[in-house]
Amino acid sequence: MILATEADRPAIEAFLTAHIATAMFPLSNLRRHGMAGGHPRALNFWLKWQAGAISDVLTISEEGVLFPNCPTAPWAEARVILAGTSVKGLLGDGAQVAALRQTLSLTSPAGLDTVEPLYRLPLADLQHPDLDSFSLRPLAAAPEGLAVAWRCAYLEEVLPMPGEDTRMTATNDIASYIKADSHRMLFRGDDPVAMTGFNAVLPEAVQIGGVYTPPDLRGCGLARRAVAMHLLQARESGVAQAILFAASTAAARAYEAIGFSRIGDFTIAMYENPQVIHV
Template identity: 50%
Template sequence: MIPAVEADRPEIEAFLDARLPRAMFPRANLAHYGMVSPGGAGGHRLAMRFWLQREGGAVTDVLGATAEGFLLPACPTGPWAAAAGALTGESVGALIGPAEEVAPLRAALGLGQAPGELDEVQPHFLLDLAALEVPGGPGRLVPFADAPEALVTGWLRDYFTETLGTPLDLAVVEAGRAFRQAAEAGSHAVLMEGDEALAMTGQNARLPSIVQIGGVYTPPALRGRHHARRAVALHLAEAQARGVTRATLFAAGPPAIRAYEALGFRRIGDWALCRFAAPQRVRPDGAAHG
């Protein structure tokens, strides 16, 4: 695989667009935070670097990495040996993407035994918003910027620890940052009934025609009342009103799966999330180390 440069960007965009929704994160990060050359510095922590595999002059695989070292593969032909060679010396903090790509890439990089904070495979879902039906119930959506900050930041902390396995001390820091970023971006909202907050929902990746749902949470005392289901549906209705036609997400457990299937989401595959306890350096012999 060869490092991509800015001149390759149109090809990369076209390739990732053709693979949506399985390539949402690298495509949305590229759209919102831009691209830097491998080895380059600066830019947003989610700015993208890419390596390309070509055959007959056409791009067959795209391997993306955020500036903070999260690998986001879009590699349908499985160029794992080439990917390992391209990443030698790189620091890897996580692998996120289709399970059938993350597993062999992780093995090729020698990361199979690296200690992780999160190591899960979750079902991946897609919904055509033409079929969306918003369930009845209490509450209206309020953007993070107008929501009770202390309460929602606490929810984000609990979401990070419960769903993503983030250590508590780090979750406290991440929750504050996540609230500020989401409030500024207008990407997340809270279902409110009067002064009572019922659930939160978010769009972790957004493109003109498709959004990736994430950050969905209901506090334990309010679960089982379909608040999160309504929050997600209302948020998707807002997206549909601005021209979005599809939504995708992955689900953390049976209650979430039931809620999303009730909204019409249908499974399209499996999604892998692997985040390491410490960044792992890829060595030439394929035996990565912290």
């Protein structure tokens, strides 16, 4: 594998777009933060070429998060090029992340370590329940304190990170969501009942994240309504498909009810203390 240069960027974008279901994070970060330097989420790319075309892309952010999109499994090469690298986490296709972790001897449990079912939906096939009496509002028009409280509860339930100040993280997250206009709160009449959002947005696709319904309101189809209404907005703006990974069986059922189909698994592994790769 060879280190990419800016001249390779069009080929990298084309490759990642062809593998968009597992490449939303690196593709979004590339378009927002660019290649190498200047931002923790700026990216370096290691490429494998076959017959004049990219066959594999191994991405690592400036903050040390690995994103493998490597169909031909060039793990031995990856171990050599990553020697001495400090790794904060790995995100991607479940089987690829498992193989890469084994190759890199990253056998210690991560602080956050989850494999979740990966889903995709062409938005032309979106199905939605009755939406009468419901409205979807930007977080800027919703109670900020409630949004922070829900985000805090979500992090504690779905993305618990040892040593993290959950309240501070939630406060910062909501501020960034309001700035990016990426998340929405669902209202039934005048009552807020659920929250949803996009954690990656591209012209080609959106990736759903941060869906939350308070425990006492679950089982009523609120999450699926929130997601469906947000996806209707995305479809109206020209987005063709949506990607997500489900954090629970109940969440999976909600997504399947509006048309999502499972296409694989997605792993999120984040270390409390960065791991250094040794050959």
